[in-house]
Amino acid sequence: MWASVELPAWARPLSAPTAGPPERSSAFPTTPSGLPNVERGRRLFHTVGCAVCHGIDGAGGVRNPNYVRDTIPALDRLAERMLLFEKADVQTVIEGLARHDLPDTLPQSGLPRWPVVRAQYESLRNLIWNGNPAGKRDPRGPEPIPMPAWKDRLSSEDVDDILAFLLSRSL
Amino acid sequence: MRPEKLGTSWVLGGAALALVLGVLGGLWTSSGLEKSLPASSVPATVAYTAFSHRKHTTLGIACGACHFQTYVEAWAGLPSVELCRLCHRSVEAPPASWEPATRLPGHVFFSHRRHTVSGGISCERCHGEVQAWDAPPAEPSFPRGMAGMNRCVACHRIVGASTDCLSCHR
Numbered sequence: 001m002w003a004s005v006e007l008p009a010w011a012r013p014l015s016a017p018t019a020g021p022p023e024r025s026s027a028f029p030t031t032p033s034g035l036p037n038v039e040r041g042r043r044l045f046h047t048v049g050c051a052v053c054h055g056i057d058g059a060g061g062v063r064n065p066n067y068v069r070d071t072i073p074a075l076d077r078l079a080e081r082m083l084l085f086e087k088a089d090v091q092t093v094i095e096g097l098a099r100h101d102l103p104d105t106l107p108q109s110g111l112p113r114w115p116v117v118r119a120q121y122e123s124l125r126n127l128i129w130n131g132n133p134a135g136k137r138d139p140r141g142p143e144p145i146p147m148p149a150w151k152d153r154l155s156s157e158d159v160d161d162i163l164a165f166l167l168s169r170s171l
Numbered sequence: 172m173r174p175e176k177l178g179t180s181w182v183l184g185g186a187a188l189a190l191v192l193g194v195l196g197g198l199w200t201s202s203g204l205e206k207s208l209p210a211s212s213v214p215a216t217v218a219y220t221a222f223s224h225r226k227h228t229t230l231g232i233a234c235g236a237c238h239f240q241t242y243v244e245a246w247a248g249l250p251s252v253e254l255c256r257l258c259h260r261s262v263e264a265p266p267a268s269w270e271p272a273t274r275l276p277g278h279v280f281f282s283h284r285r286h287t288v289s290g291g292i293s294c295e296r297c298h299g300e301v302q303a304w305d306a307p308p309a310e311p312s313f314p315r316g317m318a319g320m321n322r323c324v325a326c327h328r329i330v331g332a333s334t335d336c337l338s339c340h341r
Contacts (some may be wrong), residue, residue, distance in 0.1 A: 046239045046243075049253075049254050052239055056236060065230075145213055
């Protein structure tokens with residue numbers, strides 16, 4: 001079955017083998033952007049381990065026992081979290097991330113709500129850099145899986161590229 | 172209260188408190204109450220060679236999240252110990268003598284990437300119900316020899332892919 005699906009077969013829960021033709025899937029469902037920083041971010045996201053918890057392409061769906069939200073946050077709607085609702089605005093931020101000078105150039109970017117965008121960007125960077133404990137649903141229950149700190153594993157440029165890739169999911 | 176009486180009271184009180192704490196401490200450890208303290212939802216110490224696919228796939232972790240090489244390389248490879256350490260504090264690395272169950276013979280050319288990305292074939296199509304395994308496989312998850320080749324050829328015929336010997340053999 002050459003079904004059109006939201007997630008590729010290898011990203012979905014496994015099912016029993018079938019006797020018919022192989023089920024169609026693709027490695028990376030998002031269309032290649034052609035932007036080097038986005039493609040580098042895509043590769044980093046899937047190779048350093050982000051996808052283990054946040055799902056393939058940041059689609060989420062991974063359970064975190066005793067976490068307040070039950071599943072580890074999906075990251076495929078990062079643009080909305082950064083209050084970027086227009087594709088042109090997302091593109092502007094991706095370009096700033098490619099130059100690795102986003103905080104400095106945002107004021108001249110013409111973006112609406114740029115102070116909020118910058119604050120959200122810095123908040124995300126800080127979260128990735130230093131990690132974050134996961135809130136417990138049952139205070140007496142086990143510790144949920146926390147967000148690990150990446151400051152010793154990723155460079156500043158790596159983080160920018162990963163954010164660019166996640167933002168590109170909204171393009 | 173006179174000063175000498177106060178001193179005696181302090182000594183007696185301290186001794187009684189120590190006794191009570193000692194008894195409570197003994198009860199705590201002997202009753203196993205300390206084991207009911209909140210622990211991490213993931214084991215702190217794990218052994219790479221005792222990996223359970225089932226425990227991870229039931230959390231919803233996709234095959235390709237750990238086995239990403241299958242989508243970017245010809246060879247499948249194995250997840251690194253560093254990847255395990257994202258969640259587990261301590262991972263006992265496999266001994267130097269440890270080898271993966273599956274080794275592709277030298278005369279066979281096979282590209283995982285070509286099958287997963289270009290062919291769009293799901294993992295279980297070739298590897299079966301790996302998600303139910305509680306231990307690493309003792310045998311390859313794809314049959315060796317003619318049995319394996321027959322499966323390849325059968326699938327190639329279904330989808331119209333080449334069955335020419337030199338497509339897969341050097």
